[in-house]
Amino acid sequence: MTEQGLLQVTLYLAILLLLVRPLGGYMARVYLNAPPAGPSRWLTGIERGIYRLSSIDPDQEMCWPQYALAVLLFNLLGIVAVFVLERWQAILPLNPQGMAAIGVDSALNTAVSFATNTNWQGYGGETTLSYLTQMLGLTVQNFLSAASGMAVLVALIRGFSRHNAETIGNFWVDMTRSVLYILLPLSLVFAVILAGQGVLQNYAPYQTVTTVEAQNQAARQQTIAMGPVASQLAIKQLGTNGGGFFNVNSSHPFENPTPLSNFLEMLAILLIPAALCYSFGVMIGDTRQGWLILATMAAIFIPLVLLTVAAEQAGNPLLANPDVDQAASLTQAGGNMEGKETRFGIVNSALWAVVTTAASNGSVNAMHDSFTPLGGLAPMALMQLGEVVFGGVGSGLYGMIVFALVAVFIAGLMIGRTPEYLGKKIEAFEMKMAALVILIPPLLVLGGTALAVMLDVGKTSIFNPGAHGFSEVLYAFSSAGNNNGSAFAGLNANVPFYNLSLAIAMLIARYGLMVPVLAIAGSLAAKKSVPVGAGTLPTHTPLFGMLLLVVVVMVGALTFVPALALGPIVEHLQMIGLH
Amino acid sequence: MLNYLKPTIVLFALLTLLTGVVYPLLVTALAQGLFPIQANGSLLKGAEDQLIGSEIIGQHFSDPKYFWGRPSATSPYPYNAAASSGSNLGPTNPLLINAVKTRIDELKKADPVNHLKIPIDLVTSSASGLDPQISVAAAEYQIHRVANVRHLSEKQLRHLVHEHTEGRQWHLFGEARVNVLKLNLALDAFKFQSWSK
Structure with missing residues (x-):
């Protein structure tokens, strides 16, 4: 890596780390119901008004099946709302380009995709969606799906912090507070900053300009897409959503105009997932536990950043030519520039790819399909680890806490004692639920990939030949089966087979995990706290961090190495062999 | 319920x-x-107040008298700003390798005596298909051709490219780059200036 590259990566990590404590502490106060400071006082008024109009008693708590029911109903409504908007957009207002109704399978895929916080883009935004659908459908789901994840996390944390309790909180309150006090204020500030960098925010029809040179069949014309981009972009990054306003997502100059906007967007992707680790520590009364989990995530994240940057900077040996310069210098980024933007170069494209797949964000600023085999392997592997290295807002941390339960269970087996985590005994019921959480995503990924490559409808959508074509399918199901949303976008996924199979994968990956997590929360909350004894495994030490890391990596590696060997690994060998 | x-x-x-x-x-x-x-949209206006482009959306240039931008994979024609797209060609795809070869040949045909190495960004397509910028090396590579066609001195052009080079933002973020549309607009104005003198 160049010195300048190393500096940019280090600065990114340093600023992210600096923000963890203030934001994490603030979020903990929001969920602990401590009155938030100063300017948010009139938000309290809005909050009370919302409860009054919706006949919600904020003090009436839910037991875990009730909480799960509330989550599912609320999310179902979100799916229906987006679906209806897409199907009727042609006759609804704010459609200056006259976009037609979306086909049933694509509309369903997109509705599920945005409600489940996956934000897989089966469609090209500027060629298919009206401004109303983007604003009232997708932007809203960006907020609500993120808040759903945060609510479930908070419910799980209550499972640890309470004892002999029947309830784990009120979903509607957790949802409202997440949106009102955390996501909305951050998005508002961020959206305006982005607009200052050049991100669009308007409702104008597409603009036609007279170009310097003929663009197309001797016509000196270019039609430039417009729209309310900044408001959607801000929450797309902060809520680990990732679905873009435009087809090419954050590589579009109107969605990511400058290196500074790029840096801030990357920061926004990991901001809340990282800070929630600290909130977790505050809420269970032991911040060391939160820092330990954050450190474990970072220990997986950093090596993969280095691998991806190195692979992309090395360039593509098949393009080596005495007349071409692929080396980095003061005047060019060099490396594998296919599918990358000049202003981001190699380092910021590679870093973004790792950030967006570590978090379950899935927005892209470069085309992952054109990455070198090893550069594309790292994002794929991060999704396959179960989106627990930072992961989605809320969902990443509850996934990691489930891995921590597995880690204490394994440690318990080794020393022959009942495992405990954060003062709660981990017993058969919790382990069964944890097993579901850990096994469902791989089943979706490998099962879906196997099905797709066996069927002709699955294979005809493949764009690149050979091992890379298999990687496209594996990437798609890794993305949907872990609610990430990024793609090897050569795959033509906007066909009924992929729209429906990926929608099913997204649904199960989201709700098939949320319900067992809530079950764990309910079961733990009902237990009494056991005091720390001589046989208790401390879970804030580097030793436990190492154990947790090994469990996450081993489960991922044992499950996915064979599939990865058929895709990126074979392609890498072919690439260096052909050369 | x-x-x-x-x-x-x-x-x-x-x-x-x-x-x-x-x-x-x-x-x-x-x-x-x-x-x-x-x-x-950071739109630019021409002499008669007509819209001539966006500062941050690239345009297609293929005339040797202009600096060329990144290859664009949008369809049905390059730099279609109403339908952004990358090529999505994988690193071992023969289509990619051939496309790069063709672009090298075009650049060499337009300027056969240029012996500088071609910077990689000038022969690989951008992510958005609308990249407004090229690397500084890619602009420098084209100085020889543009100077020849326009009968300008390379020194004058080097100066113009230098004026249009944006360094890393705040000397820190991203990469140094040259905005192709703005450089070409300046180039046309520059020619006008030297005539009027």
Whole structure:
């Protein structure tokens, strides 16, 4: 890596780390119901008004099946709302380009995709969606799906912090507070900053300009897409959503105009997932536990950043030519520039790819399909680890806490004692639920990939030949089966087979995990706290961090190495062999 | 279950109003008030007040008298700013390897005696298909050709490229780069200037 590259990566990590404590502490106060400071006082008024109009008693708590029911109903409504908007957009207002109704399978895929916080883009935004659908459908789901994840996390944390309790909180309150006090204020500030960098925010029809040179069949014309981009972009990054306003997502100059906007967007992707680790520590009364989990995530994240940057900077040996310069210098980024933007170069494209797949964000600023085999392997592997290295807002941390339960269970087996985590005994019921959480995503990924490559409808959508074509399918199901949303976008996924199979994968990956997590929360909350004894495994030490890391990596590696060997690994060998 | 329906529906409606109507309109008001040029697409106007492009959206250049931008994979023609797209060609795809070869040949044909190495970004397509910029090396590589066609000195052009080079933002972020449209507009104006002298 160049010195300048190393500096940019280090600065990114340093600023992210600096923000963890203030934001994490603030979020903990929001969920602990401590009155938030100063300017948010009139938000309290809005909050009370919302409860009054919706006949919600904020003090009436839910037991875990009730909480799960509330989550599912609320999310179902979100799916229906987006679906209806897409199907009727042609006759609804704010459609200056006259976009037609979306086909049933694509509309369903997109509705599920945005409600489940996956934000897989089966469609090209500027060629298919009206401004109303983007604003009232997708932007809203960006907020609500993120808040759903945060609510479930908070419910799980209550499972640890309470004892002999029947309830784990009120979903509607957790949802409202997440949106009102955390996501909305951050998005508002961020959206305006982005607009200052050049991100669009308007409702104008597409603009036609007279170009310097003929663009197309001797016509000196270019039609430039417009729209309310900044408001959607801000929450797309902060809520680990990732679905873009435009087809090419954050590589579009109107969605990511400058290196500074790029840096801030990357920061926004990991901001809340990282800070929630600290909130977790505050809420269970032991911040060391939160820092330990954050450190474990970072220990997986950093090596993969280095691998991806190195692979992309090395360039593509098949393009080596005495007349071409692929080396980095003061005047060019060099490396594998296919599918990358000049202003981001190699380092910021590679870093973004790792950030967006570590978090379950899935927005892209470069085309992952054109990455070198090893550069594309790292994002794929991060999704396959179960989106627990930072992961989605809320969902990443509850996934990691489930891995921590597995880690204490394994440690318990080794020393022959009942495992405990954060003062709660981990017993058969919790382990069964944890097993579901850990096994469902791989089943979706490998099962879906196997099905797709066996069927002709699955294979005809493949764009690149050979091992890379298999990687496209594996990437798609890794993305949907872990609610990430990024793609090897050569795959033509906007066909009924992929729209429906990926929608099913997204649904199960989201709700098939949320319900067992809530079950764990309910079961733990009902237990009494056991005091720390001589046989208790401390879970804030580097030793436990190492154990947790090994469990996450081993489960991922044992499950996915064979599939990865058929895709990126074979392609890498072919690439260096052909050369 | 029925007593869960009303809170669900009303809360969903209220939060939709807040995040899908109030919030985007508030952002629009602030963005249009504070940054009207950027929020409307950083559009550029020509001498007769007509729109001639966006500062941050690339245009297709193939005439040897202009600096060329990154290859663009949008369809049905390059730099289609109403349908962004990358090539999505994988690193071992023969189509990619051939496309790069063809671009090398075109560059060499337009300037056979140029012995500088071609910077990689000039022969690989961008992610968006709308990349407004090229690397500084890619601009420097083309100085020889443009100078020849326009009968300008390389020194004059080097100066012009230097004037249009943006360094890393705040000397730190991203990569140094040259905006192709702005450079070419300056080039046309520059020619005009030297005639009028």
